[in-house]
Amino acid sequence: MTTPLTEQSLAGLPADIKKPGYVRAERTRGIVHIGPGAFHRAHQAVYTDMAMAHGGNWRITGVSMRSATLKRKLAEQDNLYSLVVLDNEPYVQVIGAFDEVLVLDEDRDAILAALTDANTHIISLTITEKGYCLTSSGELDTSHPDIINDLVNPDQPVSAVGLIVCALKERYESGVADMTVISCDNLADNGKKLEKAVYQFAQKLDPAMADWIKANICFPCTMVDSITPATDEALIELAAEKLGVSDAWPIQREAFTQWVVEDTFSGPRPAWDKVGVTFTDDVAAFENAKLRILNGTHSTLAYVGTLAGKETVFEAISDDTLHTFIRKLLTSEIMPSIDAEGVMDLASYADDIVRRYQNRHIRHLLSQIAWDGSQKLPFRILNTVRDNYKKGNPVSLLCVPIAAWILFIAKRHNDQEQLVDPLADTLLDLAAQHKGSVTDLANAVLNLTQVFDELTVNNNFKQTVLKHVEQLAALNNENIADTLETL
Numbered sequence: 001m002t003t004p005l006t007e008q009s010l011a012g013l014p015a016d017i018k019k020p021g022y023v024r025a026e027r028t029r030g031i032v033h034i035g036p037g038a039f040h041r042a043h044q045a046v047y048t049d050m051a052m053a054h055g056g057n058w059r060i061t062g063v064s065m066r067s068a069t070l071k072r073k074l075a076e077q078d079n080l081y082s083l084v085v086l087d088n089e090p091y092v093q094v095i096g097a098f099d100e101v102l103v104l105d106e107d108r109d110a111i112l113a114a115l116t117d118a119n120t121h122i123i124s125l126t127i128t129e130k131g132y133c134l135t136s137s138g139e140l141d142t143s144h145p146d147i148i149n150d151l152v153n154p155d156q157p158v159s160a161v162g163l164i165v166c167a168l169k170e171r172y173e174s175g176v177a178d179m180t181v182i183s184c185d186n187l188a189d190n191g192k193k194l195e196k197a198v199y200q201f202a203q204k205l206d207p208a209m210a211d212w213i214k215a216n217i218c219f220p221c222t223m224v225d226s227i228t229p230a231t232d233e234a235l236i237e238l239a240a241e242k243l244g245v246s247d248a249w250p251i252q253r254e255a256f257t258q259w260v261v262e263d264t265f266s267g268p269r270p271a272w273d274k275v276g277v278t279f280t281d282d283v284a285a286f287e288n289a290k291l292r293i294l295n296g297t298h299s300t301l302a303y304v305g306t307l308a309g310k311e312t313v314f315e316a317i318s319d320d321t322l323h324t325f326i327r328k329l330l331t332s333e334i335m336p337s338i339d340a341e342g343v344m345d346l347a348s349y350a351d352d353i354v355r356r357y358q359n360r361h362i363r364h365l366l367s368q369i370a371w372d373g374s375q376k377l378p379f380r381i382l383n384t385v386r387d388n389y390k391k392g393n394p395v396s397l398l399c400v401p402i403a404a405w406i407l408f409i410a411k412r413h414n415d416q417e418q419l420v421d422p423l424a425d426t427l428l429d430l431a432a433q434h435k436g437s438v439t440d441l442a443n444a445v446l447n448l449t450q451v452f453d454e455l456t457v458n459n460n461f462k463q464t465v466l467k468h469v470e471q472l473a474a475l476n477n478e479n480i481a482d483t484l485e486t487l
């Protein structure tokens with residue numbers, strides 16, 4: 001067994017490995033991050049690590065809502081881990097920002113203490129779309145079991161919203177509003193949605209507290225971006241080879257990274273502005289462009305690419321017809337839906353994104369992106385469909401990923417493979433009921449208001465999706481890609 005990555009082994013790492021630019025022991029916690037998965041550790045934690053070289057106590061306590069694996073693995077290596085950047089000029093950087101990882105089931109008291117600590121000035125989140133417990137119209141879902149639980153037991157929260165309100169209650173009682181809550185998930189208007197969910201939750205407990213939160217606490221909107229495939233064995237081996245010591249949970253990502261944050265804070269923040277974070281008054285254009293251009297085409301590649309027999313983003317985008325389809329979808333239906341005049345050049349932004357998909361060093365599994373379709377597609381595709389209807393623009397190509405998602409559900413059911421989605425039970429039940437007819441299945445899925453909201457009664461939308469479902473269902477893997485040429 002090789003020596004693990006620890007404080008002790010840090011000094012002896014090869015010279016080309018980047019290390020924290022500060023003395024870890026001298027810095028204390030300033031951030032509690034809920035959901036310290038690969039994306040957070042490859043993105044916000046890296047910015048924070050680099051910002052600490054400019055000063056400040058901004059170590060991060062991670063709060064895992066479920067799994068204890070990360071806590072165990074990082075604890076054995078003094079909460080250090082390595083970031084492996086896979087691009088034309090690869091490099092490895094050891095990140096020291098974490099001070100510990102806590103797990104909700106095991107460390108409730110320590111988590112509440114960290115959240116209410118006077119030195120914690122930022123609560124940030126990467127909990128994915130489903131973690132916000134919102135209805136399809138963006139309200140707090142008070143029928144969600146976690147929210148029901150937390151409203152009855154507000155001191156024993158199991159939801160992120162419940163945890164945040166616990167932390168803010170302490171600030172409300174002390175009257176010190178020096179805390180900012182930052183959503184870093186791929187949701188349109190993420191800060192506003194979180195603020196509303198927190199407000200609606202707090203209002204049910206104590207309206208005066210809810211009003212205080214609204215008046216005093218900032219929830220900036222953000223756009224986060226960096227392609228971060230899940231950690232696998234190959235990465236663990238590569239990290240060990242580069243480091244000369246073993247890292248039980250390294251992370252990987254492309255060199256490109258972007259973080260745009262609304263410049264509204266109710267307390268101090270790390271020197272993020274010195275390490276590449278963009279602060280702006282208006283994040284909406286950035287957010288819309290990223291969600292629709294990147295995440296929208298990512299999900300399209302995930303479902304259409306899987307039907308066409310591809311395994312990774314690189315494989316899918318290397319297929320000429322898939323590539324051409326993505327370009328057509330971007331120029332004729334996605335880009336015209338975004339109002340970014342004076343903020344960014346959408347055409348070159350989209351070109352750069354397609355180029356990022358062509359990074360041969362990154363093995364980003366389509367199956368990873370295909371997770372949670374019922375939660376992702378509303379932000380990535382359906383909002384674009386809605387805007388196109390409003391503007392009188394076409395929606396036909398946008399209906400292809402929706403059709404492909406429905407066929408993907410049918411395929412998972414037929415192949416008896418797991419469907420990772422909070423609505424998996426409902427979706428697989430529908431697939432079982434309509435096993436003989438994808439048209440019937442599509443009709444049933446398109447009636448789910450929790451996904452499609454008012455589009456469930458839009459006949460034109462439904463007919464267009466149905467047409468694509470029938471067309472794509474009639475094909476086998478090889479000619480799915482070819483058929484896209486005819487759409």
Ligand code: CS2
Nearest residue numbers: 224225226227295298368369
């Ligand atoms: C991806 C995103 O897994 C997914 O659904 O579309 O995680 C994507 O890689 C990031 O948003 C890129 O910033």
